[in-house]
Amino acid sequence: MNYVLENWHKVVADLDAGRLDQLLADDVVFHSPVVHTPQAGKAITTLYLKGAMQVLNAPGHFRYLREVVDGNQAVLEFETLIGDVTVNGVDMIRWNDKGQIVDFKVMIRPLKAVHAIHQAMGAMLESLKVSG
Template identity: 45%
Template sequence: MKAFRELVERSIATGSLAGVEDLLADDVVFRSPVAHKPYPGKAITTAILNGVARVFEDLHYVSSIEEENRSALVFEARIGDITVNGCDFITTNDEGLITEFTVMVRPMSGATALMEAMGAQFPQIQADAVAFAEQQR
């Protein structure tokens, strides 16, 4: 999805994806490469994506595949000394808002580093999701 890619490329270095919530449908579902259960909802997805912005260093997209309402954005990033290769699989609705966001990463050392780094972020992610949900009321 071009709008998401442009947002990431413009703002990832700041440690925040300000405005990402404007690209998400209210009923968006986020599927993590390191968590079994999906995370439903705009508040938690916004918070997770901002958490990722704090964890990934030097994230850049290397290629993409676009077809109708589905996109695959292939990326590279670092977490400390570990290089991570991954792909964001994005599905959008008729209004162009993201309804499904699935992330896959490799190698296993990268997935492990991501799991540990995001685990450390999770208290902040939960607090951000609650704050976002309260703002939307």
């Protein structure tokens, strides 16, 4: 398995956002499924990924279904639950030669899941901003 993806899977499995500091490039860009503009920088990307790990990792429900890797980029399809809504999505990840993620895009389906993510992430990001 690719070093970057191996580390990403450890972050997700262990819910260990502390590993993101080394895994993300300083100029990483995050593309949210519910925010129109790309979010640039390690600090904001870390905030979004921390929130997503908490929102999407319903105990025993989050799992990657398949992975397609081509050079320094990958698409990871996942499935989880938010409440009673099944969420199907993909993480599109690109990394540099240093093994740091430089672009992270999340796409979600169906529409009901997008609405559920929007509500849950909004609340989670507010709590993370307040608590640091």
